[in-house]
Amino acid sequence: MTIQILQWTAAVYLAAGLVAGLGLALDTHRFERASVALLALGAVFHAASFGLLHLAENPPPITDLREAWSFMAWVGTVFYLIMLRRSRLQRLVALVAPAAFLGAFLAALRPPGGAPVESATGSWPHAHVLLSSAGFSLLGLAGLAGVIFLIEHAQLKSKKTLDRRFPVPSLEALDRVNAVALAVGFLLLTLGVITGVIWLQTAKGRPWSGSAHEVWSLVAWAIYGALVYGRFVAKQGSRQLAASAVGGFAFLLFVVVGMEFIS
Amino acid sequence: MILLGMNHQSAPIEVRERMAVDDPGPLLQKLVDSDDIEEAALFSTCNRVEVLVLTHSLESARHRLSTFFSRDLARDGQLIDFNLEEVTYEYHDGDAVSHVLRVASALDSMVVGESQILGQTKDAYRAAVECGACGPILGRLFQHAFSTAKRVKTETRIAERPVSVARVAVDLAKQIFERFEEKRAVLIGAGEMGETALRTLKKHGLESIRIANRTPERAAALAAQFGATAHGLDELDTLIADADVVITSIGGAEPILTLDLATRAMRNRRLRPLFVIDIGVPRNADPAIDAIDNLYRYDLDDLGAVANKNAEQRAREAERGMAIIVEEQQRFDGWFAALRAVPTIRHLRDRAEGIRSRELEKTLARLELSDVELTAVDALTKSIVNKILHAPVSRLKREAEREEGIAYLETVRVLFELDEELDQE
Numbered sequence: 001m002t003i004q005i006l007q008w009t010a011a012v013y014l015a016a017g018l019v020a021g022l023g024l025a026l027d028t029h030r031f032e033r034a035s036v037a038l039l040a041l042g043a044v045f046h047a048a049s050f051g052l053l054h055l056a057e058n059p060p061p062i063t064d065l066r067e068a069w070s071f072m073a074w075v076g077t078v079f080y081l082i083m084l085r086r087s088r089l090q091r092l093v094a095l096v097a098p099a100a101f102l103g104a105f106l107a108a109l110r111p112p113g114g115a116p117v118e119s120a121t122g123s124w125p126h127a128h129v130l131l132s133s134a135g136f137s138l139l140g141l142a143g144l145a146g147v148i149f150l151i152e153h154a155q156l157k158s159k160k161t162l163d164r165r166f167p168v169p170s171l172e173a174l175d176r177v178n179a180v181a182l183a184v185g186f187l188l189l190t191l192g193v194i195t196g197v198i199w200l201q202t203a204k205g206r207p208w209s210g211s212a213h214e215v216w217s218l219v220a221w222a223i224y225g226a227l228v229y230g231r232f233v234a235k236q237g238s239r240q241l242a243a244s245a246v247g248g249f250a251f252l253l254f255v256v257v258g259m260e261f262i263s
Numbered sequence: 264m265i266l267l268g269m270n271h272q273s274a275p276i277e278v279r280e281r282m283a284v285d286d287p288g289p290l291l292q293k294l295v296d297s298d299d300i301e302e303a304a305l306f307s308t309c310n311r312v313e314v315l316v317l318t319h320s321l322e323s324a325r326h327r328l329s330t331f332f333s334r335d336l337a338r339d340g341q342l343i344d345f346n347l348e349e350v351t352y353e354y355h356d357g358d359a360v361s362h363v364l365r366v367a368s369a370l371d372s373m374v375v376g377e378s379q380i381l382g383q384t385k386d387a388y389r390a391a392v393e394c395g396a397c398g399p400i401l402g403r404l405f406q407h408a409f410s411t412a413k414r415v416k417t418e419t420r421i422a423e424r425p426v427s428v429a430r431v432a433v434d435l436a437k438q439i440f441e442r443f444e445e446k447r448a449v450l451i452g453a454g455e456m457g458e459t460a461l462r463t464l465k466k467h468g469l470e471s472i473r474i475a476n477r478t479p480e481r482a483a484a485l486a487a488q489f490g491a492t493a494h495g496l497d498e499l500d501t502l503i504a505d506a507d508v509v510i511t512s513i514g515g516a517e518p519i520l521t522l523d524l525a526t527r528a529m530r531n532r533r534l535r536p537l538f539v540i541d542i543g544v545p546r547n548a549d550p551a552i553d554a555i556d557n558l559y560r561y562d563l564d565d566l567g568a569v570a571n572k573n574a575e576q577r578a579r580e581a582e583r584g585m586a587i588i589v590e591e592q593q594r595f596d597g598w599f600a601a602l603r604a605v606p607t608i609r610h611l612r613d614r615a616e617g618i619r620s621r622e623l624e625k626t627l628a629r630l631e632l633s634d635v636e637l638t639a640v641d642a643l644t645k646s647i648v649n650k651i652l653h654a655p656v657s658r659l660k661r662e663a664e665r666e667e668g669i670a671y672l673e674t675v676r677v678l679f680e681l682d683e684e685l686d687q688e
Contacts, residue, residue: 027420087441156438157553159565171536172441237534237557 002056005049006070006108010101012042013077017097024094032090039097040081046074046104066106068129072137073103079138079181087173095144124199132192136256138185139224143249145177149242175238178245179231186224193221216255223248264400264599265321266359267328267351268306268313271373274350282312282336287387290335291396299323302398304391304405306366308383310373312336313366315359317400325353360404360599361592367408368415369422370584375577376421381412400602404595411591418587421580424573428456428566429463431573432540435566436464436508439538439559443468449506450474450491451499451520452513453481456542456563460510465489473502477513499524504531510540511547520548522555529555540566597664604663607672608656610681615648 016038023031050071077100083089152168168174196217197207208214227244230236236244269279284290284307294303294316302317314331318324333347354362365371367384388405391397397405416422425431440446448469450461453476461472472491475498476482482493494502496519503509503524511520520539525548529537539560541548546562553560561569623644632640659675662668676682 152438156435156559159561159568168438170437170441171439176441235533238536239556240534 002049002052003108005045005052006104009042009045009049010104010108012038012045013097013101013104016042016093017101020091020093020097024091029090032093035093035097036081036084036090039077039093039100042097042100042104043074043077043081046070046077046100049104049107050074066109068133070103070107071130071133072140073100075134075137076100076141079141079184083177083180087169087176089169089173089177092169122199122202124195124202128192128195128199131188131195135185135188135190135192136252138181138188139245139249139252142178142181142185142245145174145181146242146245146249149174149178149238150246153239153242171238175241178238178242182224182227182231182245186228189221189224193217213255213259216259220248220252220255223251264315264317264356264359265324265328266313266315266354266362267325267332268311269351270311270313270371273352278345278350279310279312282332283307283309284312284336287390288394290331291391291394293335294327294331295396297327299327302401303396304387304401306384306387308380311366311371315363315401315404317398321355357592357596360595361588363404363408364411364588364591364595365585368412368584368588370415370581370588374426375574375581376423376426378422381409384408384412400599403598407591407595411587414591415584415587419580419583421577421584423580424576426570426574426577428542428563428570429460431566431569432460432510432561433463433467435559435561435569436538436540437467439536440507444470446507447471447473447505448508448510449502450485451496451509451511451547452476452543453478453485454512454514454542457510457512458485460512460540460542461489464508464510469508473506475499475502500527500531503528503537506537507535508538508540509548510542512542513547514543515547516545518547518549519543520552522549522551525549525552525555525558529558542566600665600668601660601663603669604659604672607675607681608659611656611675611679612652614679614681615652619644619648 016035019031019038020035023029023035077096080089080092080096148168149171152171152174156171169177196214200209201207227241227248230244231241269282271279284305287305287307291303291305294300294314299320300316300318304315306313306315314328316324316328329347332351362371367381369375369377369380372380384405388397388402391401425434436443443464446469448461448464448471450457450472453474461469465472472486472489473494474482474486474489474491475494475496476485477496479493479495482495485491486493499519503520504527509520513519520541525537525539534557537558539548539552539558541560541562544563548560548562550560550562552558623641627637627640655675659668659671662671
C-alpha cells in the first residue's frame with residue numbers, strides 16, 4: 001500500500017513539474033495555480049505514505065539513502081509551499097517538483113524497511129535521521145536559493161536583461177527563503193546532532209566515537225553556526241549570505257553524501 | 264471605404280495638435296449629412312487624427328474629406344498653412360481595413376504594443392455610434408478590430424516588455440524587491456525624467472518618498488505633489504542610508520552620488536540592497552559605485568539599452584502581429600465583399616417571386632379551390648421556387664467573398680435578365 005501511495009505521489013509530482021514546465025514553455029502564468037495545486041496534492045500523498053509507514057512499524061527505521069531522500073524531498077516541498085504564501089515563487093515549481101518527484105520515485109522503487117543499521121533501533125536513531133534529513137533538506141533549499149540569487153545578482157550587476165522565459169523570483173524573495181531555510185534548517189541540524197549524540201551514548205555508552213562522519217558533521221554544524229551568526233547577528237549583506245549558503249551546503253553535501261561513499 | 268489621416272510618422276506635432284478634436288460628434292454628423300458619405304468615424308489621439316468613411320462615390324468623398332481636414336478639423340477655424348497631401352495618408356477599401364486593424368492592435372503606434380490605443384479606438388467607435396454616424400458596416404469593422412487586437416495581444420508577446428525608461432526601471436526594481444509598499448525612495452533633483460520615474464514607481468505601490476534638491480522651494484513643490492517630504496542636499500547621507508531606491512536627476516558636472524557617499528551609506532544600511540536609477544545627464548552617480556556589493560546602479564544608457572532590446576523584441580513580435588492582421592483583413596474583406604451579392608440575390612428572388620405569383624394567379628383563375636387547397640398550392644409553389652433558388656443563392660454568397668465572385672454575379676444578372684428588368688421598371 002505504501003509503495004502504491006509513493007507511486008501516486010511520484011506521478012502527481014511529475015504532473016506538477018510537467019504543468020509548470022508547460023507554463024514556462026508557453027510563457028504563461030495560466031498554469032501556475034494548477035502546478036502549485038498538484039504539488040500540494042503530491043505533498044499530501046507523500047505525507048500519507050509516511051503515515052502508513054509509521055503505522056506499519058512504529059517507529060520505522062529510515063535504513064537507506066533513498067528513503068532519506070524521499071523524506072527530504074517531502075520536507076523541502078512543504079517548506080516551499082509555506083514560503084509561497086508570502087513570496088512570488090510560483091514559477092520555481094518547475095524546479096521543486098522534479099526534485100520532489102525524484103525523491104518519491106526512488107523510494108517507490110522498492111518496499112520500505114529492510115535491514116536496519118547496526119544498533120539503529122529505538123527512537124533516538126529514528127529522531128536523529130529524521131531531524132538531520134529535514135535540516136539537510138532546508139539547508140539545501142537555502143543553497144539553491146543562494147545559487148539563483150547569485151545568478152540574478154550577476155546579471156543585474158552586468159546590466160544584462162534576464163530571459164523572461166525563465167523568470168526568477170526577486171532578490172528579496174530569494175533572500176527571505178535563504179534566511180528562513182537557514183534558521184529552521186540549522187535548528188533541525190542542531191537537534192539532529194544532539195539526538196545523534198544521545199543515540200551513541202545509548203548504544204555504545206559514550207557520546208563520541210571519533211569517526212570521520214562525526215568529526216566532519218561537527219565541522220559542518222560549526223560552519224552553519226557561523227552562517228547563522230553572520231546573518232542574524234553580524235547582519236551581512238544578502239549577496240555574501242547567498243554565497244555562504246551555497247558554500248555551506250556544498251560542504252554539508254560532502255559530509256553527508258561524500259563521506260557515505262568514502263566509508 | 265476611405266481613410267484619410269495623419270499620424271506621428273506623417274505629420275509633426277505642431278500640425279497634429281491643430282487638428283486634434285475633443286468632441287467628434289458634431290463633426291461626424293456634418294460628414295454623414297453630406298450625400299456622398301454613408302457612415303463615418305473619427306480617431307483623434309495625441310499621435311493621430313484619422314477619418315474613416317463609407318461611401319458610394321469615391322471621388323466626391325475624397326474631395327469632401329480633404330475639405331473636412333482643411334476647414335472643419337483645423338482648430339478654431341484657422342486656415343492651414345501646409346500642404347495637406349504632404350502630411351496625410353489615404354487608404355481605400357482593404358488597405359483602410361488593414362490600417363484600422365493595425366491601429367486598434369497598436370501595431371501602428373509610436374510605442375508598438377502600447378495598451379492605450381485600444382481604449383481610444385473604443386472611444387472613437389462609441390462617439391460615432393452615439394451621433395449616429397456609425398452604421399452596420401463600420402460597426403462591424405470596429406468589432407472586428409477589437410477582436411483582432413485581442414488576438415494580437417494574446418497570440419504574440421508584443422506588450423510584454425516595457426520600452427519606456429521609467430517602466431524599465433520599475434521592472435528592474437521588481438527583480439530586486441518583492442513589493443514596493445514598505446520601500447523608501449529618494450529623488451535627488453527635480454528633473455522631469457526623475458519625476459516620471461518616481462510617478463511610475465508610485466503607481467506600482469511605492470509610498471514613502473523623500474525629495475532632495477538644491478532649491479528647497481522646488482523640492483517642496485514636488486513633495487506636495489507626491490505626498491513626500493522635502494530635504495536639502497546636505498541630508499543625503501542619512502537619506503540614502505535609509506532608502507531602498509535612489510533616483511538621481513539633478514544638474515551639475517560632477518557626480519553627486521560619489522563612491523565615498525555610497526560606501527558610507529551602504530555601511531550604515533548594513534548592505535541592504537540599494538537600487539540607484541541615475542537619469543541625470545551628465546551622470547549623477549559615479550560608475551565606480553558599481554563595485555559596491557548589493558548596490559545596483561543603472562544610468563540612462565543602461566536603461567535605454569534594456570528598453571532598446573525590448574523594443575527589438577516588440578518589433579519581432581510586431582511581424583507576427585502583422586500576419587494576424589493580414590488574416591483578419593481577408594476575413595473582413597470576405598464579409599464585406601459578400602455584401603455585393605445582396606442586391607443581385609434580392610433581384611433574383613423578386614424575379615422568381617414575380618413569376619411565381621403571376622403564374623399562380625393565372626392558374627388559380629381557372630380552378631375552383633377551397634381555402635385549404637389554395638393555401639396548400641401557394642405553399643407548394645413557394646417551396647418549389649425556394650428549392651430551385653437555394654443552390655445558386657448559396658453559391659453566389661460564397662463566391663461573392665472572393666475576388667472572382669463578381670463574374671458569378673454578372674452571369675446571374677445576364678442569365679436572368681435582372682438588369683433588363685430594372686430598366687423596364
